[in-house]
Amino acid sequence: MLALVWAAKYFRCYLYGKRFVVTTDHSALSYMRNFAYNNCRLLRWSLKLSVLDFVVEHRPGPKIGHADALSRHVGAVTLANTLDRVFAANKTRRISVLNATLGTISRKCEFFRDNEGVTYKRHPRGKHQIVVPRTLVQTVIKENHDPAYVAHPGIKRTHDLISLNYWWPGMRRSIEEYIRRCDSCQRRKEDHKFVAPLGKPEGPFVLTSVDVTGPYPQKERKNKHLLTFIDHFTKFAEAFPMPDQTAEACGRVYATQIITRHGTGSKLITDQGPAFMSAFFLRETCKILGVQKIRTSSYHPQSNGTVERLHRSLHSGLSHYVNASNTNWDVLTPFFLMAYRATPNTVTGYSPFYLSHGRKMQLPNQNDLKAKISAKPLDHNQRLKSLKASLRLAYKSVRHANRKAHQNNKRLYSYDRSAKLRSFEAGDQVYLYNPTVKPGTSKKFHFPWSGPFEITAKVLTRIMRY
Numbered sequence: 158m159l160a161l162v163w164a165a166k167y168f169r170c171y172l173y174g175k176r177f178v179v180t181t182d183h184s185a186l187s188y189m190r191n192f193a194y195n196n197c198r199l200l201r202w203s204l205k206l207s208v209l210d211f212v213v214e215h216r217p218g219p220k221i222g223h224a225d226a227l228s229r230h231v232g233a234v235t236l237a238n239t240l241d242r243v244f245a246a247n248k249t250r251r252i253s254v255l256n257a258t259l260g261t262i263s264r265k266c267e268f269f270r271d272n273e274g275v276t277y278k279r280h281p282r283g284k285h286q287i288v289v290p291r292t293l294v295q296t297v298i299k300e301n302h303d304p305a306y307v308a309h310p311g312i313k314r315t316h317d318l319i320s321l322n323y324w325w326p327g328m329r330r331s332i333e334e335y336i337r338r339c340d341s342c343q344r345r346k347e348d349h350k351f352v353a354p355l356g357k358p359e360g361p362f363v364l365t366s367v368d369v370t371g372p373y374p375q376k377e378r379k380n381k382h383l384l385t386f387i388d389h390f391t392k393f394a395e396a397f398p399m400p401d402q403t404a405e406a407c408g409r410v411y412a413t414q415i416i417t418r419h420g421t422g423s424k425l426i427t428d429q430g431p432a433f434m435s436a437f438f439l440r441e442t443c444k445i446l447g448v449q450k451i452r453t454s455s456y457h458p459q460s461n462g463t464v465e466r467l468h469r470s471l472h473s474g475l476s477h478y479v480n481a482s483n484t485n486w487d488v489l490t491p492f493f494l495m496a497y498r499a500t501p502n503t504v505t506g507y508s509p510f511y512l513s514h515g516r517k518m519q520l521p522n523q524n525d526l527k528a529k530i531s532a533k534p535l536d537h538n539q540r541l542k543s544l545k546a547s548l549r550l551a552y553k554s555v556r557h558a559n560r561k562a563h564q565n566n567k568r569l570y571s572y573d574r575s576a577k578l579r580s581f582e583a584g585d586q587v588y589l590y591n592p593t594v595k596p597g598t599s600k601k602f603h604f605p606w607s608g609p610f611e612i613t614a615k616v617l618t619r620i621m622r623y
Contacts, residue, residue: 286324358390391512404435
């Protein structure tokens, strides 16, 4: 009845003053003028319709199909047109993709024609599949992948859906190629896993990482952030409290506290934070000091996982000793670093202090624990040879342990088990990952990949310009 009220209001200029017939498959409307006046809503609607002169005629649903078609999804009409095209092409053209003999439904041939001349592929359970000519393969895939009532399924689901009714040679390969060229799927799907190796450490302080963690509670010392540093080979760590995380502050601490202790010539891995991407840190710090800077991918902290794991250990260790207001974290940080350097690392099996200094760190609770054994002291040359041999053996063991840990992480953890190393050249079409969500929109519906863009130049091995 509501539909009748809306139609009468919409077409009032044509209906007022004329007698007309309302045909419907809803039989209850036939009694709209004879219902009990105990429903206020129906009474109001009846009063609105009373100014019009019309009669209601009931017609069964099967006899009013032309009206039902208007309320059906437009995709159903499109799909019907596609089926008509497939049937027409199937019957009028010779199916060149078939090398088998055509039979009838009664004969046990793989392919047969039905009573209307349509070619089918026989299915053992009676769900025979229409043979699609090559000229309509893309049309069939599009109608079973792009519409809103299908919602861009993946390769397997699209194949399963199409195989319910259609068949052609190389069907799965055609579906894979279509979906991999689907722009909407490429920009929306989040399972693109590519790797860009940052290098393997072969010696102490050859490959290092720097990051900033915080903010932390402030007090009279005004410190708010920590600049953290770690060597990938020895796992030797540093952390320096800072009042802010500007490029000047990070560059000053890196040059005066880290470079002066461990030297230059290393590769430095940082994220794409504003402090590390600034011209001051790139040109006036790294370039002058002879440090090769490597940046990680945007929004991808796993690329700098070594220093991120240090942050986890740092926060866990400090949480046991900070005061109730959490303001003495900067005072306790050096003591945590002492414990971190003195403890054997789970990967290398050696303490970072030993790999850096060639001796074990003496902790306050380890006094007078050595065995009192009188032995002939070694001269300077013998001690030097012994130290070199010990460190050479330790470094060899650490290289093997690092490679083994890397392989185990690849094998045991699912993050990049299926990731692939890709190389690009100028002229290639690529998508750019940008997970930033525009204000006012939902992250649930965001397209994280934008593009495609054409690579115009290859700056470095894995740095492109588009």
